[in-house]
Every structure is written in structure tokens, then in C-alpha cells.
Amino acid sequence: MSAAAAGAPLRVVTESPDETKQVAARLAQLVRAGDVVLLVGDLGAGKTAFAQGFAAALGVPGPVTSPTFALVRHYGTGTGSPVATLIHADVYRTGSLHEVTDLALAELVEEDAVAVVEWGDVAAPALGETALVVTLEAPDAHGAPGRRTITVELQGRWAARTAEVAAAFGSSELSAAPQGSA
Numbered sequence: 024m025s026a027a028a029a030g031a032p033l034r035v036v037t038e039s040p041d042e043t044k045q046v047a048a049r050l051a052q053l054v055r056a057g058d059v060v061l062l063v064g065d066l067g068a069g070k071t072a073f074a075q076g077f078a079a080a081l082g083v084p085g086p087v088t089s090p091t092f093a094l095v096r097h098y099g100t101g102t103g104s105p106v107a108t109l110i111h112a113d114v115y116r117t118g119s120l121h122e123v124t125d126l127a128l129a130e131l132v133e134e135d136a137v138a139v140v141e142w143g144d145v146a147a148p149a150l151g152e153t154a155l156v157v158t159l160e161a162p163d164a165h166g167a168p169g170r171r172t173i174t175v176e177l178q179g180r181w182a183a184r185t186a187e188v189a190a191a192f193g194s195s196e197l198s199a200a201p202q203g204s205a
Contacts, residue, residue, distance in 0.1 A: 031185065032174050032175065032176045032177075033174070033175045033177075033185075033188060033189060033192070034172060034173065034174045034175070035172075035173050035175075035192055036170065036171070036172050036173070037169075037170065037171045037173060038167070038169055038170055039169040040069065040072045040169060042169075042171075043069045043072045043073055043076065043159070043171050043173065044072055044073070044075055044076025044079065045076060046073070046076070046173055046192070047072075047073040047074070047075075047076030047077040047080065048076045048077065048079060048080035049080075049191040049192060050077065050155070050157075050175075050188065050191065051076075051077045051078075051080035051081050052080060052105070052191065053105075053184060053187055053188060053191060054081075054105050054106060054137045055105060055106070055137075055180075056105075056106050056107075056132070056133075056134075056135045056136060056137070057132050057133055057136075057137075057180075058106075058132065058137045058138070058154075058155065058180070058181070059128065059129070059132060059137070059138045059140065059150050059151075059153065059154040059155070060077070060137065060138065060139045060140065060143075060154065060155045060157060061140050061143025061144070061146060061147055061150065061151055061154045061155070061156045061157065062074065062139060062140060062141045062142070062143050062157050062159065063142075063143045063144045063147075063156060063157065063158040063159070064158060064159035064160060064161075065160075065161070067161060067164070068159040068160060068161050068171065069159045069161065069171045069173075070089075070141045070142075070159055071087075071088070071089045071141065073139075073157065073159060073173075074087060074089070074111055074139050074141065075087045077109070077139055078098060078109055078111065078139075081098075081100040081101065081104045081105075081106065081109050081137075082100045082101015082102065082103065082104050083098040083099070083100055083101070083109055084099075084101070087111060089113050089141060094112060094113060094114065094116070094117070094126060095110060095111070095112045095126055095128070095131075096110075096111045096112075097109070097110055097111075097131075097136075098110075098111065105137075106135055106136055106137045107134075107135040107136065108134070108135060108136035108137075109136065109137060109138075109139065110128065110131050110132060110136050110137070110138040110139070111138075111139050111141075112126060112128055112138060112139070112140045112141065112146075113140075113141040113142060114126070114140060114141070114142045114143075114145045114146050115141065115142045115145070117145060123145060123146045123149050123150075124149045128140065128146070128149075128150060129149070129150060138150075143156060143157075151178065152178065152179055153178060153179025153180050153181070154178060154179065154181070155175065155176070155177060155178070155181045156175070156176040156178065157173060157174070157175055157176075158173070158174045158175075158176070159171050159172070159173055160172045160173075160174075175188060
């Protein structure tokens, strides 16, 4: 599978929010302290569902909701999690890159944590160089409302884990995305 090449985007199609959460759970098992996951997509694309699946796989108890107004929420993870803390941010309401930088997400993940950032395209100039960029698209909101195309771009420290990420999904579920697509 050509997806094993470092830096090649990987793609999977899910048919329901539960399947989107399952994809997120598989990725969550691969995180390491200091990792940043940027979630990119339009309103209703499934970013919060992805964050919920990610959090559940890390053993976060209770509900995980989009921190749209709080901007950042911290969650303790469960026993056996690869990190102690999940930092969930939503930068939709930030007015500038300076405000995103002021959240100090890069510094927060240094303490045995991982960050999942909704509206990650806004935060990418400050955090994206070594982030895992997950783009969620709802290609047919009317005919297949639960279907999502999830494209994963492995950058920086994530690029070395391309084979791990591809293996986590299995070759029958994940395909290499054409170069230049997102």
C-alpha cells in the first residue's frame, strides 16, 4: 500500500457518527505525550463526534462536549491511557492567531498530555508543524447524512508513525489519498 510512504495523506470513509468515533479511538491509542491533533471541517462535519471517540478511548469519564465558549477543557484520562490529560480546544470563536497562541496549547501538552483542537485550520499556523491533521468532510448531507470522509495528514513527529496509523485502520479500511488532496 503506497500510504506507508511518510507524509502521504490517508483516507477512510465512515457511515455513521459511531464509526467516526471508532476511527478516532484507533488514533487515540497511538498518541504520545506532547502530540497535537488538529480537527478540520465545516460545521456539522463531525469534529466533536471525533473528539468524543478520541476521549472515550483515552478513558475520559463523562460527557465530552465542544468547548466553543470555554475554548479549552482539560480531562483526566483513565488507567492505561498513553497520556494523563486530554486537552480539548475549540478555536472557532478566536479572533486571531494571536489569541490561539495565547491559549498556550503547545506548552500545555508538554505535561504528559495530548491536545485535540477543533477548527484546527485556524490553529495550524501556531501548532500545525508537528500535528496530526484530521480533515472531516460530509460529502452528501442529504443522501447519506452519517457518511464522513476522514483524511489524515501526518506531519512532523507523526510522519514517523505513518505505518502505525495505516496498520491501526487496516488496509481494507484505509487508502492513500491522492497527493494534494485534503
